[in-house]
Amino acid sequence: MSQNRQYRSSSLFGSGVTTTVSITLVLFLLGLTIFVAVMGREISSFIKENLSITIELSAGTSEDAAAKLQKELSDSPYVRTVTFISKEQIKQDLVEELGGDPEEIFGYTPASNYFDVNLKAEYANVDSIKVVEKSLKGQKIVKSFLYSEDTMNMINSNLSKIGTSLLFLALILMIISFTLIRNTIRLNIYAKRFLINTMQLVGATDGFIRRPFILKTIGYGVIAAIIANIAITALIYSLTKEFPEIISIVSVEYLVILYIIVLLLGILLPGIATASAVNRYLRMNTNNLYHI
Known part of the structure; x- marks a missing residue:
């Protein structure tokens, strides 16, 4: 039992x-x-807010003009973060990556400063970016506006x-x-x-x-x-x-x-x-x- x-x-x-x-x-x-x-x-x-667009500034842009544009971007409703990247910093990064002066290796040295811009999620699409690009390209200190349209769409x-x-x-x-x-x-x-x-x-x-x-x-x-x-x-x-x-x-x-x-x-x-x-x-x- x-x-x-x-x-x-x-x-x-x-x-x-x-x-x-x-x-x-x-x-x-x-x-x-x-x-x-x-x-x-x-x-x-x-994911969308970690996609960045790069704004290349014209050579000879003064610090005051760059700071003014940075504040303007920061205050914009479509921008989440703006990071200023100087040509000196770019050169230093290249030296660390290449193990030598890029001018000696490639005969090239960075001549422009950049803004690395992250947009808010709702604006991280090609249509919105084109509107932003159109408004910024009218400014003399903006040399180019770089982003991957294919990557964004994908x-x-x-x-x-x-x-x-x-x-x-x-x-x-x-x-x-x-x-x-x-x-x-x-x-x-x-x-x-x-x-x-x-x-x-x-x-x-x-x-x-x-x-x-x-x-x-x-x-x-x-x-x-x-x-x-x-x-x-x-x-x-x-x-x-x-x-x-x-x-x-x-x-x-x-x-x-x-x-x-x-x-x-x-x-x-x-x-x-x-x-x-x-x-x-x-x-x-x-x-x-x-x-x-």
């Missing part, structure tokens, strides 16, 4: 672990997809495609996730189909029968959500080690929203799947239980 109890308890523990692990993997994938979807706008803005196009793909992926994952969780739970409920039938025969209501099964799987779901959130946090933390820029994108508010969404999914998906699985056997005739 004790061996039977031991076997039953280990079997129940094993099924609980299997269910929890299955739900954890599903919630982890869903959580990552939701994280990228929620952070999509910030990631898109971050990035904006790809970001749009990625956003659409992520929404589609999230929908597909949601369907697959529910199916996987439902099948896992149905296998567990299948082993208890005769217990459900016995409870029906002694007069237990459907709600009374469903309740313990739903509460148990919701418990598994909560544990799975906590583990999934820890795993997602660990992954994000490891990514910040490789890409420190992520810290400026990821905010505590977004992480809290993500944790809550994953927890809610950990409650809702197993709860709905369990109710569906139990209802199947509640509606089934006793004789049919032996033939499935």
Whole structure:
């Protein structure tokens, strides 16, 4: 008798672990997809705002004129940052890269100062940049206005495609996730189909029968959500080690929203799947239980 109890308890523990692990993997994938979807706008803005345009100043431009243009650019509604790069700094950078004086190597020395300009995300597109270019080229101290139109178009196009793909992926994952969780739970409920039938025969209501099964799987779901959130946090933390820029994108508010969404999914998906699985056997005739 004790061996039977031991076997039953280990079997129940094993099924609980299997269910929890299955739900954890599903919630982890869903959580990552939701994280990228929620952070999509910030990631898109971050990428766009790190695209720069270069304004080359005419040779002989005075410091006062350069400072005036820099202030004008900084005060513009479309500019996020303006960095002044002097010809001396450019020469020094070239010396460090080439290991010698560029004039001696190439017969060339930087003759112009530059502004490296980062636009705000909503203006980081070719149409807006052309308007900015037109307004600046009228100034005598501006020699040239440099940016890659092809790169700008490609990035904006790809970001749009990625956003659409992520929404589609999230929908597909949601369907697959529910199916996987439902099948896992149905296998567990299948082993208890005769217990459900016995409870029906002694007069237990459907709600009374469903309740313990739903509460148990919701418990598994909560544990799975906590583990999934820890795993997602660990992954994000490891990514910040490789890409420190992520810290400026990821905010505590977004992480809290993500944790809550994953927890809610950990409650809702197993709860709905369990109710569906139990209802199947509640509606089934006793004789049919032996033939499935």
